[in-house]
Ligand SMILES: Cc1ncc(C[n+]2csc(CCOP(=O)(O)OP(=O)(O)O)c2C)c(N)n1
């Protein structure tokens with residue numbers, strides 16, 4: 001259970017984070033569906049919708065939600081963190097965030113932060129001559145192409161081995177979690193050394209579906225899921241609900257608790273290391 005309470009000062013911050021999240025969601029849904037009329041200034045007609053749609057919406061609000069919340073702890077704790085997006089078709093979410101931050105327009109000046117640029121951003125996604133539906137090399141900040149499900153968590157562990165200052169926040173799709181490579185990679189925590197390696201923060205995105213089909217981990221009971229992850233050696237936190245304002249608060253409190261856990265694990269391992277060095281042969 002989260003141990004910290006957010007203050008009234010944080011309420012204003014959470015409101016602004018919600019606004020950022022909603023903007024990222026609009027930019028994501030616009031990329032999937034809109035061919036024209038990017039600011040919906042005119043009544044929507046069929047001519048404004050892309051003739052062939054690729055990509056799906058289901059995973060994106062969750063990816064955007066996690067993105068803005070991780071940004072808060074990165075800024076608050078000055079973290080060195082990488083975001084690994086596992087679920088299928090999360091591309092529009094990551095592109096939306098790069099655009100909101102201004103990085104996208106820095107790299108691609110024609111995709112500017114105005115109506116004309118917005119139209120280009122929306123049209124190019126999953127479109128002939130445009131950008132793929134997954135996070136791809138042309139996405140600013142991206143260092144690895146997505147597309148084949150199953151490898152997010154093993155990449156996260158690989159990134160932090162011998163890299164003690166890095167935190168790899170790894171969003172695992174509940175559909176992705178059903179692939180063989182992902183199902184086995186939970187065990188990579190057995191190879192992690194808190195003194196010499198960084199931290200992996202797996203975030204299981206239980207949106208209930210793999211595209212349109214139900215997922216196993218979203219259908220087993222809360223208790224069974226909790227036990228499963230404790231068995232793997234994790235201390236699971238649940239952030240669940242439907243009301244965005246409650247969810248923002250819960251996520252912020254949970255990430256604060258997670259940061260405390262990480263600091264505690266690091267401190268304890270450092271103390272144990274000094275003690276064993278002093279005890280000598
Ligand atoms: C190895 C592999 N098998 C199948 C696919 C096709 N595929 C793309 S997205 C997806 C569903 C993924 O489910 P989840 O991770 O829960 O993402 P969500 O549907 O929630 O976005 C599948 C099966 C793939 N990309 N890679």
Ligand SMILES: [Mg+2]
Nearest residue numbers: 174175209210
């Ligand atoms: Mg899913």
